[in-house]
Amino acid sequence: DAKTTQPPSMDCAEGRAANLPCNHSTISGNEYVYWYRQIHSQGPQYIIHGLKNNETNEMASLIITEDRKSSTLILPHATLRDTAVYYCIVRVGASGSRLTFGEGTQLTVNP
């Protein structure tokens, strides 16, 4: 699986958009980009994933560059409850494939 690079920490003001970047310059054509978050040592929570196109759901938006070498997770209106470690993971879209977690980005939302 391709390796990802994320900043170790970011801050965001409550109510503002949080934009979390991820580099995955060695991504292969059949690898998806996944985002998970982990709030205070709870089990990781799935947020969103995509292959080529931008994606949006009730939690977030995922913007993938045209060359697929980087992506941005956008939390449109961050709240204090969004404070967590955010993991960007790339994974082959096959039934037996696994997630490889890096160290993620610690996002702190400030009041």
Place this chain on the structure above:
Amino acid sequence: NAGVTQTPKFQVLKTGQSMTLQCAQDMNHNSMYWYRQDPGMGLRLIYYSASEGTTDKGEVPNGYNVSRLNKREFSLRLESAAPSQTSVYFCASRSGTSGDSEQFFGPGTRLTVL
């Protein structure tokens, strides 16, 4: 649906003791996974089961064994616990029928080995 459940939530062992961590999912998922997370680090895959009847090693399998008891249950066994196995253990499951389906995680088991 309860999702992914894990027992126990907390456990303290002495070096050399054995124990089994239990995991069950009620989502009819094919694939199940065991991870460990050490303080300040990301999760590392110990073992996984792509489908009922199969198990495979992950990144850090040494000192562990697993059993995929049936489609619902996937247990992790420590035969002779060591202090280096002090960690938080997470179980996860995934439908596996669609190649890009997401994983669902349990709440974790916090294990301390003295």
